[in-house]
Amino acid sequence: MISFTKTHxxxxxFIIIEDKDNNYSDGELxxxxxxxxxxxxxxxxxxxxxxxxxxxxxxxxxxxxxxxxEGEMCGNGARCIARYAYEKGHxxxxxxxxxxxxxxxxxxxxxxxSIEMGKIDIRNIKEGNVETVEARLPxxxxxxxxxxxxxxxxxxxxxxxxxxxxxxxxxxxxxxIFDEGxxxxxxxxxxxxxxxxxxERGVEDFTLSCGTGSIAxxxxxxxxxxxxxxxxxxxPGGINKVTLRFMSNEVLEATLTGKAFIVAVGNFTKEALIxxxxxxxxxxxxx
Numbered sequence: 001m002i003s004f005t006k007t008h009x010x011x012x013x014f015i016i017i018e019d020k021d022n023n024y025s026d027g028e029l030x031x032x033x034x035x036x037x038x039x040x041x042x043x044x045x046x047x048x049x050x051x052x053x054x055x056x057x058x059x060x061x062x063x064x065x066x067x068x069x070e071g072e073m074c075g076n077g078a079r080c081i082a083r084y085a086y087e088k089g090h091x092x093x094x095x096x097x098x099x100x101x102x103x104x105x106x107x108x109x110x111x112x113x114s115i116e117m118g119k120i121d122i123r124n125i126k127e128g129n130v131e132t133v134e135a136r137l138p139x140x141x142x143x144x145x146x147x148x149x150x151x152x153x154x155x156x157x158x159x160x161x162x163x164x165x166x167x168x169x170x171x172x173x174x175x176x177i178f179d180e181g182x183x184x185x186x187x188x189x190x191x192x193x194x195x196x197x198x199x200e201r202g203v204e205d206f207t208l209s210c211g212t213g214s215i216a217x218x219x220x221x222x223x224x225x226x227x228x229x230x231x232x233x234x235x236p237g238g239i240n241k242v243t244l245r246f247m248s249n250e251v252l253e254a255t256l257t258g259k260a261f262i263v264a265v266g267n268f269t270k271e272a273l274i275x276x277x278x279x280x281x282x283x284x285x286x287x
Contacts, residue, residue, distance in 0.1 A: 002017060004017050004265070005084055006045070006263050007261060009258055009259065010208060012207050015043055016049045016050075016051060018052075020052055020059075021053075029062070030064055031068065032273075033064035033065065033068050042273070046207050049063055049081045056096075057097040059085055060097060063099075063100075074212065075145075076258070078097075081097070082097070095108075114256065115255070116255055117144065117145065117256060128177075146183060147181070149182045150219075151186050156195055164206070167186075171184045184199040194227070195234050196210075196217045197235065206236075208238075215242050229245070
């Protein structure tokens with residue numbers, strides 16, 4: 001049996017497993033993520049975080065999205081695995097760990113976790129507009145470890161979820177903005193905070209919160225509207241606090257702070273890995 005821990009950062013939920021001895025291949029981890037991230041018929045999650053060994057930090061983090069694709073970085077996931085690593089004794093309160101997008105520093109003060117995202121290059125920002133029936137919405141797109149597009153919207157709560165989904169999926173496609181596709185954030189700028197919702201690659205839907213998305217919204221809003229360099233980003237699942245530090249006009253660093261919760265520990269059963277069609281077939285046969 002495989003042991004797991006269920007966590008979430010502002011509702012962005014993850015299943016954490018350990019693989020310090022590299023017992024699982026990339027294909028096996030991707031397949032596991034596809035199966036156990038299913039809602040209703042398995043554990044359900046936005047992704048799987050794999051804690052492994054590292055020569056450069058206290059441990060390594062890999063992220064497998066719900067569709068089995070591997071992501072380079074995840075801000076909320078990084079907070080969750082940092083909290084887990086501290087609670088399990090893999091690292092002290094101040095730690096450094098390895099991700100596909102580089103080394104991440106974190107500080108744990110349970111349940112709050114702060115992570116330092118490293119350098120963000122804003123030299124090659126893409127600018128454009130999204131045309132809708134009612135408005136022309138400006139956007140900025142760039143990398144925060146992973147690709148993000150930030151679309152500025154007024155009256156975000158007045159737009160239907162279906163309309164936002166249609167816009168997000170059109171922008172998310174490979175080749176539309178970035179060759180590999182992009183995460184899509186809709187943000188409304190308020191006087192002292194931002195309201196944001198993020199459509200995430202790999203999950204292929206809106207999530208309750210996105211850490212790198214919150215940072216992207218903060219960067220884009222500051223560049224376009226000169227919002228404060230420290231600001232709260234209100235996601236549907238909670239608040240992420242973002243602080244920006246400009247090293248120059250081209251490069252900045254960001255700190256992301258928010259809560260990370262450990263909600264369950266246990267072991268997968270074989271039935272958690274049964275394909276949906278087989279599980280539902282047996283269900284209807286027994287009615």
